Amino acid sequence: MPLSIMKSGIRAAMLLSVCLAGRTVWSEEVQLSVQDVPQPLAAAVKQLETREGWGITYEEPPGQPSPKGSILLTYTVTDATRTDSKLQEEVLTRLLARQAGKDAPRFRLVQAGGLWHITPEQGSPLETPITLPRQERPLGEVLQRLCAEVTKQSGTQVELGKTTGLRLETRVTLEAVTREPARVVLARLLNTLPQRAAWTLRTQGPERKFVLSPHRIFRLTGGTPGPAPSK
Template sequence: MPLFMMKSGIRAAVLLSVCLAGRTAWSEEVQLTVQDVPQPLAAAVKQLETREGWGITYEEPPDRPMPKGSITLTYAVTYASRADSKLQEEVLTRLLAQQTGKDTPRFRLVQAGGLWHVTPEQGSPLETPITLSRQERSLGELLQLLCAEVSKQGGTQVELGTTAGLRLETRVTLEAVTREPARAVLARLLNSPPRRAAWTLRAQGPERKYVLAPHRIFRLTGSPMPAAGNAPGPAPVK
């Protein structure tokens, strides 16, 4: 092998080793803060989603709104751990543990359909079992159909609200389901490649109807992994 080719190969191997070492060594200390807002848990969940790109749904309690409050949470993230479900579970569990006080609704964390679900302990309309025949329709029509079925079977009105970033005209096939929780069906519907989406479910009005707001998951903020030898800095806002 010619000498110049050997030198090029060695140089490429060294650069690859440096890059891999940078990915392993890089870490960032994150402080997540929401101050004196009406729904601090919902605001913190949204911050985590847009900062880390994690898929997290949030569903409001059926009978009590979240009181105004603040949350501060510190955690460390690395290039590898950002996508690690163990870190995501640890951070979200610590986040839910901050919901204290007799007037504060309690939440639980559930993982299903490629998403983390922050749901009230006392139940949610999306736990309603639904039955649907095989459907091939637009995404918007299927979301409307799911809301109507939850309203019919659960006795609580659920309406489709805003759908940020979703292409509702896309044709989608939903396989038949029998007595399956609506949350699981919705998670499958919204997370079939190439779609990646989460949602919020909020109670509105004196009649306590619910509004389902699905949205595409965007990672908008947070520091990217720096190049080897460089200190981390803020990522540009997209």
């Protein structure tokens, strides 16, 4: 083979390698924005979940709901870093820092049971230690029993609300738990299903009871939800 042709082939192969490598470093700058809405942090969390497929729970603080507000957050993501727990933690930490104003409630970020949890600093009913026997029942019954136990142990009424995307008739096994935080038990239960799930916990009605609403994690921009963050 003539040397000139061989050199041309080598140059073409090198160019192809560069192009292929370029595809692996594709990145996107994302601008997450919620404008003048009630509970802006909850709205921003929902945007992150449906865009990135991250498992994030949101628990509303007791008392009055958050006032209207706006949040703007910019971050860079790639197909590789989207499933990186370090990026998820960084973005969520920056998101919490966007909560501003003297009337805005304060939140903290907790990782447990394969999910990220945004919880109020003054506490949540789901931090209550609960005790439940081992049981094999439909998912709906187990969730009802968990809510009843949280209500009993915390003295705060917690009811089961909407369960978007979950099949409540699916039989699940909950191993016995002894004085374990309800949040951890719930996260473990919902992440043994065929599809991952998260939840919101909001106050409702004049009696300010809490309504627990578990839901399947949907990534609306394509693909499947990323893996749970490593412990």
